[in-house]
Amino acid sequence: MKTRGERQTLFVWMLIIATIIIGYYGRDLAKLLDARWLIKFPSAWVIRFNVEISAAMKWLVEDAAIGPISFTDVTRGIAWLIEQPYQLSLALLADGFIVGQGAEAVPVLPAISWIVVTTAVIALGQYCRDWGLAALVGACFLYLAVFGQWDSAMVTLASVIIAVPIGAGGGLLLGIWAYRHPVGERILSPILDLMQTIPIFAYLVPILFMFGFGPVSALVATIIYATPPMVRITTLALKSVDPEILDFGRMVGTTRRQLTWRVLVPSSSQTLMVGVNQVIMLTLNMVIIASMIGAGGLGFDVLAALRRLDIGAGFEAGIAIVVLAIAVDRLSQAFAERIGHIDRPVTGSWVSRHKRTTLVGVLLLLTWVLGQFSPLLLKYPESQTITTGVFWNDTVKYLNVNYFDALEALKIFFLTWFLLPIKKVMLGIPWPLAIVLLSLLGWRAGGWKLALLCLGLSGLIAVSGLWAKAMVTVYLCGASVILATVIGIPLGVLAALNRHAGTAINLFIDTLQTLPSFVYLIPVVMLFRVGDFTAMIAIVLYALAPAVRYAAHGVRSVSKDLIEAGQVSGCTRWQLLRHIRLPMALPQILLGLNQTIMLALSMLVITALVGTRDLGQEVYIALTKADTGRGLVAGLAIAFIAIIADRLLKAGARNARIRFGLES
């Protein structure tokens, strides 16, 4: 006897299998029935949201106003506020100070010398941890100078220096607001949820439209992208302050402001610094994407090289981003540890207490003064730079000449047996069937509310006329997610069960996560050239980490008692894994899958660059044409796919937790 629930589950599974079969023969079926509308959404039914949105945005930018203040005034004001500190940091690090315009421009003060910057980071590394860290960050910055990436790297650093404090500070304030006022939390929490599911690509176009092409737009996009985790972590950190500390603070008669700034924030500073580190990493992650809407620097170099398919140059700039990211990441982590670890005050004069600061200051003055006579002190001589571009180009040539057949065979194998069949199914599924199936899944996983959400969102994608492109997106991300899961979960399980393997796998995953997303693309393009296969590999590399992490965490956190109970009843290791560890870890694994999907969707931007015909391409075209409506609609379609996947998987994970009695 099967219960009703089991029968329903069985039914849904059968429906999924039926849908896949129908999808595979969808094209033929439609031809046979003479009903092309089944697989191609009839264009007569398409609602042209993009036109209306373009018009609305136009109105917003040209006419919208509250009283005397127009919308453009607001955006200009914001742009001005961001522009000022950015110009300052850009002048300090890259351009130098210049008075006057155009031909009459007179340089007043050159940018800070590469010697001073390198010394400063070495001093900072030594201050935050030890000479080991100092050597590492010093080497990173020297690398940038020697390999000719200094100027671009400093432009990038200048925007990081602006984006991080705004993102971290703003996130802190918002987080405090949400902590102190229930209203704040109620407003922010759904927005943060949404921000986490919407890929950046979705809001690039509106930002471009409001702030224009340029570094300010890029900074705004970066800040919007990098702030949400800080808000989350702040609220979480404040909530997890020991209640006794909170009681103590109130008991000594602090005002609300004192309680926040003198008790809560300092006593959770270590967790807060984790948030700051997140902001930094996300900022660096955005470097290349931001260059699509006007950021210069290393990101621009990579993008330009990719567009020319100049692999060598792209790889060089890509490595420079990685090097910069590693240096900044390690420094900020060390700084975070350092904060919870204050020294006894040292006595003595200011200079003896601030030896490092003094050294850097003196060096700065020296290079500025003596730099007038010897430009070497200001700028690393171009003649001494090493370029590796040729080397990379040669390597690729060599690999392609000697291993062309093997690489090609691999690619064709995957295309024929994996990618193309999935693509055929996705494009062949009749859209009404897909919508019904999604709604059914929603209803099974989370009741009628979720069913309505799935119905509404997938319906909107259909009527926007982007169904086919959405399906290509689902296919590409789906295939990558499947591959990432198939590779990632066993790795995670292995990492959890074997200590040595665990260390190695963790190192591998950590490294993968420090790299900005675009960097993956370059070597893959080198070997496989543009196309779906290339996109897939880049996405898999980027989205692998959460699959591994969550699986490992899930398997590790299965209760010891259960394992012992299994051992006592004579399970083999394999049976333990199969019957106890994996099922109990399932909720975690599902959450990991969710994260994997989110990361895969956020990599869509890449697929555009390698020429796939999906929603990413749609946004990319809109970006180059500054077509707000088109970009926004495509962006929203990506967001809808993300939201549907997110809600379905979260509901599934919750059901799994309830089934195993981990939650009621």
Added chain:
Amino acid sequence: MRSSSMKPKAKLSCSDVWKLYGADSETFLKNRASPGGEDLERAGLVGAVRNVSLDISEGEIFVIMGLSGSGKSTLVRCLSRLIEPTGGEVLFDGVDLLRASERELIEIRRHKMGMVFQHFALLPHLSVLQNVMFPLTVQAVGKVEAEEKARDVVELVGLKGREGNFPRELSGGQQQRVGIARSLVTEPDLWFLDEPFSALDPLIRREMQDEFLSLQARLHKTIVFITHDFDEAVRLADRIAIMKDGEVIQIATPEVLVMNPATDYVAEFTRHIPRSKVLTVAGLMKPELKGKGVPVAASDRISNVAKHIIASDEPLPVADETGRIIGSVDRVTVAGTLFESGKTQ
């Protein structure tokens, strides 16, 4: 024995204090005069503190004790209004605390109340001295003055020389000394201690109790002290309130609790305590003025003077606080108390 007739002025008193957790607890309480445990259960509420009334006199060490979850911390947080009680009244120095504005409350807490916490609640980013100075910094007391006061109390709790250390560099006992110093630096009248020694090893705990008593002998604070350890309660308390499921079952001196427990629950609590540690000489004294030799004080605990009494062949005279002889005590009665394990009467 202290008599209730010459009751000194109450420093802190509360009446009919309730703290209910759950939805609509306030309306629930308004509609019922005195709901019982079953009523609460039916309404799905948790009665963390139920209908508590207390009077704590100036200079008294008032111990609240009960098992884990009996509502001790909640009660003390209601008394200091860290938690808003669901109902009742709390008077501190005659001021209605529950009606005080935020400003007034801050003033009262800054100058008149101090609190010591079970897990010390030290600020991890501040040194010992900075931690102790913190309450003064909050009040914007000048740096020099604050530091001077802080150094004084640090010395008072025996941590001189440790001013520059950070909390994580100290042992549990030392950390709690910092907690105590910090709560004393503002010279409060009313001192709350929520299980201050529970997180410490038994040996350290005894040492801290002794030091606490000698501190109090000098400072004469009004003290509300929470513990779940009856031994500790007996050692320190002038009076003890026993709590169970949010209710105060009995308030009395240790001696009365042992000799006249109000309920079987209280009796169960006190059963394993050796009588001699609780009873005072006054409790065993006979009114005949026949003793010989060095008198013992009426307020001494039997365990402290037993050796003395047993060693003497004759009954010993008993003197009151003023030194007047008011009776005598003999070795037979004392031996009976020392060796018997059940009830005395």
